[in-house]
Amino acid sequence: MSDSDNEKNDLEFTRQTYYDLIQKGQESLDEMMNIASALEHPRAFEVVAGLIKNVSEVNDKLIDLHKKKNELSRNTQALEGGTTNNLFVGSTVELQRMLQDIKEPEAINIKDNENVIEFNPKSEDD
8 A cells, every 4th residue: 555545544544533432422422411410410510511522622633634634635736746936047148048049029139248138029021
């Protein structure tokens, strides 16, 4: 298995575990609320409050898992995308020469000794 497959399997397993924990926590919470109501003891209500907190924390962890999954997929896409930013290091004269070599719709005259660039659009007669 590749690292990508392992990641997907781990994420799915963790997600399913969180679902199971949430479901069991909710069932336990329902039962504990019935017990706390019957006993009317402060400690029983304290346990109910703890269960509510635990279930909500697992819900938060499930949301965090989705955020991490999205972050991992974005990082993977960025790595597969290649170069996203190109940087030209050189003088303006070199840049103009490079652009002139790429596309020649107009005449661009570059005078090295004066650092002057003349731009002469081609007329329709040319």
